[in-house]
Amino acid sequence: xxxxxxxxxxxxxxxxxxxxxxxxxxxxxxxxxxxxxxxxxxxxxxxxxxxxxxxxxxxxxxxxxxxxxxxxxxxxxxxxxxxxxxxxxxxxxxxxxxxxxxxxxxxxxxxxxxxxxxxxxxxxxxxxxxxxxxxxxxxxxxxxxxxxxxxxxxxxxxxxxxxxxxxxxxxxxxxxxxxxxxxxxxxxxxxxxxxxxxxxxxxxxxxxxxxxxxxxxxxxxxxxxxxxxxxxxxxxxxxxxxxxxxxxxxxxxxxxxxxxxxxxxxxxxxxxxxxxxxxxxxxxxxxxxxxxxxxxxxxxxxxxxxxxxxxxxxxxxxxxxxxxxxxxxxxxxxxxxxxxxxxxxxxxxxxxxxxxxxxxxxxxxxxxxxxxxxxxxxxxxxxxxxxxxxxxxxxxxxxxxxxxxxxxxxxxxxxxxxxxxxxxxxxxxxxxxxxxxxxxxxxxxxxxxxxxxxxxxxxxxxxxxxxxxxxxxxxxxxxxxxxxxxxxxxxxxxxxxxxxxxxxxx
Ligand SMILES: NC(=O)c1ccc[n+]([C@@H]2O[C@H](COP(=O)([O-])OP(=O)(O)OC[C@H]3O[C@@H](n4cnc5c(N)ncnc54)[C@H](O)[C@@H]3O)[C@@H](O)[C@H]2O)c1
Numbered sequence: 001x002x003x004x005x006x007x008x009x010x011x012x013x014x015x016x017x018x019x020x021x022x023x024x025x026x027x028x029x030x031x032x033x034x035x036x037x038x039x040x041x042x043x044x045x046x047x048x049x050x051x052x053x054x055x056x057x058x059x060x061x062x063x064x065x066x067x068x069x070x071x072x073x074x075x076x077x078x079x080x081x082x083x084x085x086x087x088x089x090x091x092x093x094x095x096x097x098x099x100x101x102x103x104x105x106x107x108x109x110x111x112x113x114x115x116x117x118x119x120x121x122x123x124x125x126x127x128x129x130x131x132x133x134x135x136x137x138x139x140x141x142x143x144x145x146x147x148x149x150x151x152x153x154x155x156x157x158x159x160x161x162x163x164x165x166x167x168x169x170x171x172x173x174x175x176x177x178x179x180x181x182x183x184x185x186x187x188x189x190x191x192x193x194x195x196x197x198x199x200x201x202x203x204x205x206x207x208x209x210x211x212x213x214x215x216x217x218x219x220x221x222x223x224x225x226x227x228x229x230x231x232x233x234x235x236x237x238x239x240x241x242x243x244x245x246x247x248x249x250x251x252x253x254x255x256x257x258x259x260x261x262x263x264x265x266x267x268x269x270x271x272x273x274x275x276x277x278x279x280x281x282x283x284x285x286x287x288x289x290x291x292x293x294x295x296x297x298x299x300x301x302x303x304x305x306x307x308x309x310x311x312x313x314x315x316x317x318x319x320x321x322x323x324x325x326x327x328x329x330x331x332x333x334x335x336x337x338x339x340x341x342x343x344x345x346x347x348x349x350x351x352x353x354x355x356x357x358x359x360x361x362x363x364x365x366x367x368x369x370x371x372x373x374x375x376x377x378x379x380x381x382x383x384x385x386x387x388x389x390x391x392x393x394x395x396x397x398x399x400x401x402x403x404x405x406x407x408x409x410x411x412x413x414x415x416x417x418x419x420x421x422x423x424x425x426x427x428x429x430x431x432x433x434x435x436x437x438x439x440x441x442x443x444x445x446x447x448x449x450x451x452x453x454x455x456x457x458x459x460x461x462x463x464x465x466x467x468x469x470x471x472x473x474x475x476x477x478x479x480x481x482x483x484x485x486x487x488x489x490x491x492x493x494x495x496x497x498x499x500x501x502x503x504x505x506x
Contacts, residue, residue: 003119003172005091006179013038013080013089015106017048020123021095023151026052028093029077030152031180036080036089040096045079052077055152087113091176093145095123103127104135111137121145121173125196126252129189130162139164143173146193147182148451156450157182158193183450185443191256192249194439195451198458200253200263201425203246206234207266209421214414215299217286223409223418226379227372229455234422235286238269239279247273261485262429300385300410305395307331307403312342314361317469318373319348329403339363344396348373350469351424351476353415354386366390369397372417374473375465381408382417415480416473423461424473428488430458431502435491441503459502467496 010033014025017039025048028035039045053074059065086092092110096102107120114120120142122132133142144160157177161170170186177184187193192200206220215223221233238246250265257263272278272285279285287293311326313319315336323333339345345368347357354370357363365388372382381401385394394410401408411418430448434441445457454461462470471488478486495502 002168003166005172005176010090013086013092015094016096017044022048027151027180029073035077038080084113092120103132107136129160133162140166143169155183157184158187159184160187160189162189185447187439190438192253194447198448201429202234205422205425211268215411218296219409228419239285243278244273302398302410303395305399307399308343308396311400312339312345314347317350325404331400344393346371351416351473353413354384367393374420381406383408383410386413416477420473424470426458427462427470431489431492435489462502471496
């Protein structure tokens with residue numbers, strides 16, 4: 001029996017009138033569908049309908065919606081007083097508390113009322129669709145429709161088929177998501193689906209960078225925004241979502257992938273959660289929201305220095321580009337040859353720290369500074385010292401970089417700087433999602449762009465940076481740390497070796 005959700009009179013029941021359920025119900029009603037909303041808590045439905053009405057009033061005030069259209073939405077969106085009211089629903093969307101037992105109880109109770117061909121879609125973020133369905137009399141009627149918060153504003157919906165879902169379930173839910181104006185992507189029933197899985201690179205690696213004293217949260221955020229073009233830094237994002245929520249997702253994905261090191265949660269974040277430094281909602285997180293923003297001390301105070309007469313740059317990845325940049329700013333730069341006559345030697349390593357590059361190239365560590373040329377970043381430079389870099393050499397490098405008109409952040413030694421590490425991890429986790437067949441390569445990129453608001457999806461990002469260069473960063477990080485969390489996926493390694501796009505299917 002093929003599932004049919006495209007009949008014109010499709011009637012939708014949304015169970016759970018919290019943050020997600022009310023938004024999902026609004027989206028359905030705005031798409032012209034008769035929709036009912038149910039919640040187990042007294043007063044919850046009325047609160048939700050009031051909130052939806054206020055939200056729509058805001059749209060009317062901005063001229064995005066007519067008063068008649070608002071009235072139509074509110075007329076199509078009605079309260080549901082008992083589960084029996086869902087009897088004629090063709091689709092039930094569940095958005096109740098994230099608890100397997102409670103969801104299974106609800107599904108069993110619902111099944112008593114539903115028609116044989118009615119579909120139940122769960123909005124779960126962290127449970128398995130298959131596992132929820134296993135508690136049902138007819139598991140083939142259960143699928144996943146994962147919306148993002150807030151549902152009216154977020155375009156993406158992940159569609160998930162459970163292992164026992166009807167074979168026509170995924171296509172039917174994809175068509176439904178399009179019908180209500182969303183962009184669906186199809187994901188397999190795996191921990192975190194695509195978006196919450198792909199998000200396990202940015203925050204955790206940023207937390208490790210700060211834990212290792214390489215840069216401050218503000219410096220990491222500034223670099224990711226200005227150098228790498230992200231709309232939000234990882235710490236701004238942690239504060240917005242809440243450290244408790246993010247930490248719980250980190251723990252869940254790590255546990256559900258059976259302690260995969262790539263997804264290791266942050267011990268530092270767990271202490272912050274325990275201490276109530278949750279972010280915006282508690283007024284204090286990585287930033288203080290109780291007072292006007294104030295400048296914080298840099299990790300490395302660089303003494304002001306006049307521009308050096310000339311600099312020496314290692315003849316490696318990005319060296320010539322950096323020389324062109326400095327020459328255009330009036331600073332003569334020598335690429336390769338003898339470094340001896342210069343105030344500062346600049347190295348541009350991929351997946352290597354300043355210490356390692358200085359020693360490998362037989363440079364004087366005291367006169368050596370590393371500059372991150374991974375992304376040919378236009379908005380901000382990174383100057384990285386090693387433990388022996390002399391203050392005047394660091395100052396000279398910073399002055400030379402600043403002469404290009406681009407601000408500079410000075411950081412402590414790190415295999416992969418800040419930006420290299422974060423971008424390489426994002427690409428590697430994206431490659432792992434592709435390797436595990438969680439979703440098609442193009443869908444992985446779409447999901448990350450729309451669901452996480454990154455400037456590019458992870459595979460497109462890897463293609464832009466060059467798969468072989470991303471691999472060099474990861475291999476360098478793994479060689480330096482012997483930490484398996486940095487091991488590159490076979491998906492990435494193969495495509496880097498073949499010189500093809502990371503979106504290339506097998
Ligand atoms: N908040 C998010 O960012 C987000 C994003 C995507 C998916 N989700 C998922 O959506 C679901 C709901 O999340 P939320 O943030 O809206 O939660 P919420 O706490 O805001 O709302 C849950 C609602 O469900 C009601 N409820 C609890 N048990 C019920 C039952 N047995 N029957 C009927 N109603 C019941 C509660 O009274 C509450 O109003 C969860 O599965 C969550 O994982 C949340």
